[in-house]
Amino acid sequence: AQSVTQLDSHVSVSEGTPVLLRCNYSSSYSPSLFWYVQHPNKGLQLLLKYTSAATLVKGINGFEAEFKKSETSFHLTKPSAHMSDAAEYFCVVRYTGGFKTIFGAGTRLFVKA
Amino acid sequence: DTEVTQTPKHLVMGMTNKKSLKCEQHMGHRAMYWYKQKAKKPPELMFVYSYEKLSINESVPSRFSPECPNSSLLNLHLHALQPEDSALYLCASSQGRGENTEAFFGQGTRLTVV
Numbered sequence: 339a340q341s342v343t344q345l346d347s348h349v350s351v352s353e354g355t356p357v358l359l360r361c362n363y364s365s366s367y368s369p370s371l372f373w374y375v376q377h378p379n380k381g382l383q384l385l386l387k388y389t390s391a392a393t394l395v396k397g398i399n400g401f402e403a404e405f406k407k408s409e410t411s412f413h414l415t416k417p418s419a420h421m422s423d424a425a426e427y428f429c430v431v432r433y434t435g436g437f438k439t440i441f442g443a444g445t446r447l448f449v450k451a
Numbered sequence: 452d453t454e455v456t457q458t459p460k461h462l463v464m465g466m467t468n469k470k471s472l473k474c475e476q477h478m479g480h481r482a483m484y485w486y487k488q489k490a491k492k493p494p495e496l497m498f499v500y501s502y503e504k505l506s507i508n509e510s511v512p513s514r515f516s517p518e519c520p521n522s523s524l525l526n527l528h529l530h531a532l533q534p535e536d537s538a539l540y541l542c543a544s545s546q547g548r549g550e551n552t553e554a555f556f557g558q559g560t561r562l563t564v565v
Contacts, residue, residue: 372553381455381541381556382494428493437482437507437548441493 340365342431344442352450357416359445361429364410370432371412372439373403377425385427388412399423424449454478457542457557465565466532472560474525474542480555482506482548483525485517486541488559494541500525501548532564 345360363369371388386397393405403414412429429442455476464470474483482501486494499507500519508517514536516528525542539561543554 370552374556379539379559379561381457381558382543384553384555387553432552435548437484437499437501437545438496439554444491444493 340369340431340433340440342429342440342442344427344429344445346445347443348446348448350448350450351419353421354418357414357419357423357447359414359427359429359447361412361414361442362410363412363429363431365431367433371403371405372430372432373397373401373412373414374428374430375425376428376444382428385414419447419449421449421451423447455542455544455555455557457540457560459560460558461561461563463563463565464529464532466534468532469528469530471529472527472540472542472562474527474557475523476544476555477523478544478555479522480544480546481522482545482552483519484543484545484554485515485525485527486543488539488541490538498527529562532562534564537562537564 341364343362373385374382375385376382385401386395388405396402401416405412427445431440458473484499485497488494496509497511498517503519514531518526539559541559542557545552545554
């Protein structure tokens with residue numbers, strides 16, 4: 339069975355410090371993995387996706403994620419947080435050959451000045 | 452153009468009203484989706500259309516009625532809703548199914564049922 343676990347419901351960092359948002363997945367098959375960001379009362383914006391071409395994926399706004407099959411993880415990182423990064427982040431797994439996606443519960447990122 | 456446009460942005464309706472939510476994309480995507488999102492929760496899939504045919508209905512109550520008039524448009528007709536149906540309704544589209552076909556989301560319609 340496929341599932342996604344975001345290990346932290348809230349993460350708080352200071353501006354200019356690194357960000358780490360953790361995601362573990364469970365999948366019988368090679369998954370498609372995505373990170374989305376959602377600012378308050380907005381839709382979801384794709385940050386990056388794992389395409390199986392490279393394990394280190396670079397996304398928009400300085401975010402990147404590393405696919406580690408041995409750890410079944412797809413953690414999101416950013417070297418230096420900005421105030422505008424404060425938002426909800428969702429890790430998403432997509433079934434191969436299907437339309438259904440599984441969302442993690444989300445991680446709220448707080449950035450302190 | 453990587454936009455999915457949803458109208459209206461906000462909607463307040465009574466429990467006896469009939470209203471519709473609209474979604475439009477011009478990316479040539481053949482799959483379109485409706486999601487419902489409650490506060491502080493991830494989106495929940497409601498319906499999927501593929502090539503203008505209903506492909507998935509996640510056991511959604513019949514007071515929600517989807518419609519896909521053509522490959523660019525997706526509607527969600529609402530009738531006799533309950534206050535607990537108040538939520539952010541998100542539309543999304545993708546090239547198709549399977550791997551590497553990420554979904555693009557609209558900004559959502561904030562629905563309040565009174």
